């Protein structure tokens with residue numbers, strides 16, 4: 001049986017009535033995304049995400065190629081208040097989650113940048129834990145755990161072509177039976193088949209049938225997810241295989257209220273102080289004497305750009321403009337006199353050439369891109385196995401030097417991520 005996983009199927013599904021019978025609390029956690037504002041309002045009116053003040057990034061894995069005792073394979077957790085989104089899910093990401101303060105049970109979406117193993121080998125293992133996976137029963141009769149409601153998705157996965165097939169086949173051939181549902185939405189490149197699942201295997205228990213195949217429009221995938229407070233877009237970036245970068249954008253937030261501007265007026269007109277709440281939301285308040293107080297204008301929300309492996313992310317320059325945080329790989333660096341493994345024949349040019357030929361970047365390339373898109377902060381990740389990132393003096397010297405190479409282009413300090421490093425992204429003052 002061929003399962004239709006195109007946009008139409010998704011639209012029909014979510015504009016239908018089946019979800020409306022669910023309770024609002026269930027919908028808040030489980031209902032999937034929307035492509036357009038209109039669809040959102042018709043299908044998700046009872047599932048508005050609450051605004052959040054904490055936006056935090058935790059690096060769960062910062063290695064390229066091979067993991068080590070100090071650097072795990074790629075994975076990054078973005079905490080939006082209490083909700084967690086994961087970007088990439090390399091081998092043993094579950095272990096890293098357990099070592100961190102990120103709550104695994106709060107993961108609601110997983111975004112895969114590309115299907116290289118160091119970014120995806122941990123995905124189905126994590127899904128099995130997250131979605132109550134089991135290996136079947138030996139008794140006769142059907143396993144009650146297989147009665148999974150696949151009209152709604154408990155977990156959403158996004159990734160390029162192959163992500164859905166990888167998950168489906170991996171779960172099927174390991175006899176993993178999920179106790180909860182999931183859906184995979186794929187970002188299709190123009191050269192990809194526009195429909196189909198890229199596998200002959202039919203969806204197994206737990207997979208929702210409304211996974212979208214999202215086509216590029218004007219070179220990117222705008223608003224693959226959007227709600228009232230946050231949206232996600234993506235664009236292709238150059239690597240050795242199809243790869244994407246994600247941009248997470250917070251909607252404008254309430255402006256900063258200066259109480260000294262309002263309180264004397266409220267006291268003078270004996271207006272209840274509770275109107276401060278309206279002013280805080282940017283609303284205007286009419287006082288008893290006819291004066292109108294205007295709340296502060298809304299501030300720009302935060303923007304985070306998370307790139308997959310790349311030797312050139314320029315196709316996403318426009319989307320990445322003015323990012324509060326840019327996370328860019330820096331797999332290879334030329335560090336003569338600092339890195340004892342430097343070959344005498346190496347030069348900056350040969351190292352960069354080698355990095356590009358494998359679809360990767362040097363710190364200088366990352367710094368130049370950060371400058372070009374006007375990023376406020378740059379964090380490097382995805383380091384070669386030779387940069388262990390441990391606490392030794394030599395490792396610190398090497399990582400400092402890598403940061404400085406990027407900073408020489410970016411003209412600002414650059415941070416080299418370590419595993420389990422966590423940073424908050426704060427709102428701008430204006």
Ligand SMILES: [Zn+2]
Pocket residue numbers: 064065074116118119309382
């Ligand atoms: Zn990689």
Ligand SMILES: [Zn+2]
Pocket residue numbers: 114116239309
């Ligand atoms: Zn890769």
